[in-house]
Amino acid sequence: MSSYYDYINLDRPALLALLEEKMDKQRYEHVLRVEATGLELARQYGESQVKTSIACLLHDAMKNESDESSRQTIISTNLPLNLLDYGNAIWHGPLAAVFANKQLDLSDEDILNAIANHTYGSDHMSVLEQIVFVADYIEPERDFPAAQKARLIARKNLLAAVGYISQQTLLHLVGKRQRIYPQSFYTYNAYTTQLGEEWDD
């Protein structure tokens, strides 16, 4: 059994206390639901429970940060500057990875990627990246129709769920005429064909 100390400088109770401090109650409870959902997916798809727990717990660690502080961190830590053209909805993932690396000594690249990319995915997603991406979309309180369908797909085929979620996210944002972070497009292009025709409405 691996432990939290294999990856970060805190045990689970201390990590939970830190997160409860950093975010409002609603978000904290969302984070716990994402973790529970992620751990189920990890059992099904053979991923480490500890790595999954750490990635899920930390995925929204910086979502309550102010825009001003976030912008400064993006610049001072050499994150891609095009993040500045988008908002908190996009940059909170990479900022959470920076936080985990600098404050919690997290250096495992797979966990860092899963945290950083949980909103927009990547071109070659590891199982852990897929789990956090999917769990964030299907945790039990997500009750819109696409989340319900994504939940069914995720039980059968995790990659197909990534494809479906990336499609549904694009349809939602393009329908509202929002500018799209380029990686969201690339993730859609990479995974949309993973969803078989058996899932067509």
Add this chain to the structure above:
Amino acid sequence: MSSYYDYINLDRPALLALLEEKMDKQRYEHVLRVEATGLELARQYGESQVKTSIACLLHDAMKNESDESSRQTIISTNLPLNLLDYGNAIWHGPLAAVFANKQLDLSDEDILNAIANHTYGSDHMSVLEQIVFVADYIEPERDFPAAQKARLIARKNLLAAVGYISQQTLLHLVGKRQRIYPQSFYTYNAYTTQLGEEWDD
């Protein structure tokens, strides 16, 4: 008054005869409707009639080419190789520009861009590029609801029509889970905010 000979090595009757030879009757008639629609937009938005005519007439000049011949031309003329990952629906624009340049001596960059980019747009579209992009979507035989709405928008604001068409094209293709040529995404990002809320359904 400028003439066709200011831009290409043919006059209009010879160009029409060449196109009629290169494509089936349905496509040829579509091309003539795109030209008529483009010339109306050119009058409204102050673009050259001759340049608009040439760009519209040539936009689909290579759409009946075989995939094998198209692939060879993409490679031999140093077009972007990522075109090969997509199909005729994407590459027929740049191939028509190559044809116009090599066979008709067309060297006007604005006309070449308008031909090459008519399917997926570009980040900084000239008025001529906008006209061909829009005319191809709203020519009179396009009768689906989005074309009808795009026609109304184009009468008021050409850039808004570009934004609307790039949005609707994405919604259509993403809804069918088709891979998207990256420039289609970038064009959407560049122009979707040009469409004001007065056009919301």
